[in-house]
Amino acid sequence: MEENEVLVKVENLSKKFCIDLKTSLWYGVKDLCYNVFGNKNENSEELRPKEFWAVKDISFELRRGECLGLIGHNGAGKSTLLKILNGLINPDEGKVTIKGRVCALIELGAGFNPILTGRENIYNNGAVLGFSKNEIDSKVEEIIDFAEIREFIDMPVQNYSSGMKVRLGFAVAAQMEPDVLIIDEVLAVGDLGFRVKCMNRITDLLSSSAVIFVSHSMAQVTTVSNEAMLLEHGRIDSYSKNVGDVVEKYFFKFQTSDEQLIGDGSIKLTEFSFIENSKKVVETYIRNGEDLKIEFEIKADEDVENLKFRIGFFNIEYKLLAEVDSDTVNFIGKVVDGKLIVSVVIKGLYLRYGKYSIHLHVINLDTNKKLLRQSNIGHFIVKPTISIGADFLLPSEWS
Amino acid sequence: MELKTTVYQKTNNKKIGKLLLESLSDMYSSRFLAKQLAVRDIKAQYRQSFLGILWAFITPLSTALVWIILSKSGTVQLTDTGVPYPVFVFSGTLLWSIIIESINAPMVNTNGARGILSKINFPKEALILSGVYKLISNSFVKIIVLLVFLIVYGVGFHASALFFPLAFLGIIFFGTTLGLFITPLGMLYNDVGKIISMGLSFLMYATPVVYAIPKTGLLKTLMEMNPLTPLLLTTRNLLFGQNLDYLTYYFGVFTVCIPLFFLGLVFYRISIPIIVERMSA
Structure with a gap:
């Protein structure tokens, strides 16, 4: 049953963060030493002074075709969790097992150089995203058409409007065929027509991949996801196949600003x-x-x-x-x-x-x-x- | 098709051999990315500059000029160098600038990629490789200018100059190895970069860059201990067709350097997630 294989498996994932920059850098040096020379006496279960759990004891499984909506207040640990899943930072505890090609729509247009033209930057961005030269060569026309900026493609990217940059960035990223797709609120940009185009492309990908979707728009979460997880102070507050229930809990928690x-x-x-x-x-x-x-x-x-x-x-x-x-x-x-x-x-x-x-x-x-x-x-x-x-x-x- | 499985967990029990293998295979597979990044940076560098390529050798040329004036005017008395002094001093400052750039390259490139490091997962070894590409391309211009100097001052070409490209790559290899060890700490603390650049500017005077090794004295001992001395002297003397006095030390340096390079790669690979964690908000 290839359709139902578990693509993302997260077991008791935890990550510590430090409040203070100076201390944080010092812990960085220590971690560096521990990792290089082996860890003898450090107990990873314990927090060092000025540390807190940014993510604590998160576990879930995601199969192909499933979409997990990740919700929570600012600072609840959503982005940290995504960074661990994307392999940018290592967890302090627990384990992530991912099968297949991962695509993270966290930042569009990574690797762009403002002085270079749009066409040149398609190659830069594509290379950073892991495409080969041949792949980009064969897709470059498609990318330009998708972004709808053919007339400006040989203009330096620094003269692009922010919307045009996002279009180009998404057009490149949209060429990926991931098994696991990580999306972090990048869709809230660009004009309406393009947003619809983005959503369509993502909907295409939904059926063929396991998706982790972070958004503050509950409407998007309820439409796209078929399960949801509410994070609160790095911990799972609620996790269910019933997206409505989880969204409701999020509403209850919402602290509206003062009178x-x-x-x-x-x-x-x-x-x-x-x-x-x-x-x-x-x-x-x-x-x-x-x-x-x-x-x-x-x-x-x-x-x-x-x-x-x-x-x-x-x-x-x-x-x-x-x-x-x-x-x-x-x-x-x-x-x-x-x-x-x-x-x-x-x-x-x-x-x-x-x-x-x-x-x-x-x-x-x-x-x-x-x-x-x-x-x-x-x-x-x-x-x-x-x-x-x-x-x-x-x-x-x-x- | 079997899907590639990736596991992320606290990494303090991985074998060095396995890490090194991963690192080398990532470096191999990221050739295109490395080339693309190098081309991007070189293009951008020249497109936003009027003097462009001149900048590659203006700094070593001006240092050389200062020393030529100092020696011509008799302010400083220098021992005989075996070749016309301008050629000696220019080749010295030029090779020295290549050494410094190679040492700094891994840190400069990793720092320059901060933005993407905290957002996208790509083989980080590409940054090192693109640094090497950029060094080679930037040095190419310098070396051509140096060759012009050789002809103008009548030093001419020697058969030993055929080994010069190898020695040149040796310099880049040596610098990159050092750079790999400096980078992780340098990414965390700005102090590191400053200490390195200050230390190197002192070290220049303990290396036969602008004058030859004195016959006696403390400076002679210091210079002969300095591992950069055989590196610089051998490369320069290959070009001038002079005696290779420190060949044993030269090969000794590389015997140590090769295992260190692989160790440096492993160190770099382990350190990146830790740095990303500390630098990104």
């Missing part, structure tokens, strides 16, 4: 909560299409009338996806005795699966002045009834 406050200080938001079964809660989960109930309290030193409210919903990539406005139903707020409690029901929130944060604007209708703009005042998670690709699932009637 940001803009306003003239005349009014203050003192309380914010969701109403779940008539009880006040700080965080809530709703199913796709359910109502979201919010209650918040505003205090002011002086009584204010004619207040308008707007609530915005931001997704995890900080994109404003939807808003509700009190003006649409002619609701006008009024602070009496220094206090106002507002409750809102958002009817049928048909948002996509994910974590959302809430932003509040308060505007004085008389002066049209923003009295308060506060972000990240609350978070909720929408759990899907079905998985969708777009941001919204619109309510519909079918017959």
